[in-house]
Amino acid sequence: MRVIAALLCIVSQAWTVNANVEKTIFxxxxxVPLPDVRPSLDDLRLHSLSSLEPILSTQLSVQFPSSTGPHGLESWYLLSGLEEGRRYEVRICWPATSPTDFWLDTYSITEVFDxxxxxxxxxxxxEQLPGSNSRDSLNKQKLTGDTQSILLLRVQAAASYYSTNRTLMDYPPPVDVDIILDPFLLNLLPCSLAPVAIYITAVAVAAWFVSGYTYRWLLSVVEESSAKAHAD
Known part of the structure; x- marks a missing residue:
């Protein structure tokens, strides 16, 4: 147990040093059928995350909290190709050198439109997004005219620091982020954590056998020393 606790501590500390993480589970x-009529989801030109493209590396604009925007600026993304009833996790990771507060919420299409x-x-x-001709690649597969398990993801980002630099306070720079869609294995464990779980299990099993062998060896040494002492 001590070995497992130490490994978990090391992993968590390393993650904390490199980046911050916020997540939501759903x-x-x-x-639902997606009618092939205009305007459609394709017309929104949103970045889409799916099992085929689960990671999106991008920059998010942020602003300081205000009365009209207590959670900063809002960004929207599509979560497509989901499996009904399967547990998923969406994480957003950003550098610890960019203090920012994030809020992640998922909504059904009906909920958003109503x-x-x-x-x-x-x-x-x-409306703020550039046209499809000037974008890298968003939805390589058209969504309309299909039936899919799909959700909309809202990300709210607010700068959370203070600086004597007035320009920095008036115009906080964008934050580099990775947005990750991570399905669960058997609805119990995120797929990305499976290698870590296997590694910890292997180390724990090995430690069990090594500790048993070490204990028996030490016990035999003590008994041998005791026998020699009695013989003398």
Whole structure:
């Protein structure tokens, strides 16, 4: 147990030094038909995360909390190709050198389109995105005219530092982030943690046998020393 605790401590400390992490956990919803009519999800030009492309490296604009935006700026993404009933985790990782607070929320398409402030936020974000011709590659597979288990992800980002540099306070720089979609194995453990779990299990099993062997060897040495003392 001490070996396992030490390994977990080392892993957590190394992760803390390199980056900060915020996450949300959810279940894949029921698949819904996506009508091939305009405007459609494709017209939103959102970045999409799926099992085929689970990691998105990007920059997020941030602002300091205000009365109109207590959680900073909002960004929207698609989570597509989900499996109904499967547990997923979405993580956002960013450098510890960029103090930022993040909030992650997932919504069904119906929930967003039926909630005025959510659809307004989504439309405002979509209007700020460049046209599809100037983007790298967002949705290589068209979503409309299909039936999928899909969710919309809202990321809220607020700068959380103070500086005497007035320009930095007025115009906080974008934050480099990785947004990761991570499915669970048997709805118990994120897939990305499986190698760590296997490694810790292997080390724990090896430590069990090594400690047993070491104990028996030390016991035999003590008994041998005791026997020699009695013989003398």
């Amino acid at each position: 279940l894949g919803p029921s698949a 909630t005025p402030h959510l659809i307004s936020s989504l439309a405002e974000y979509s």
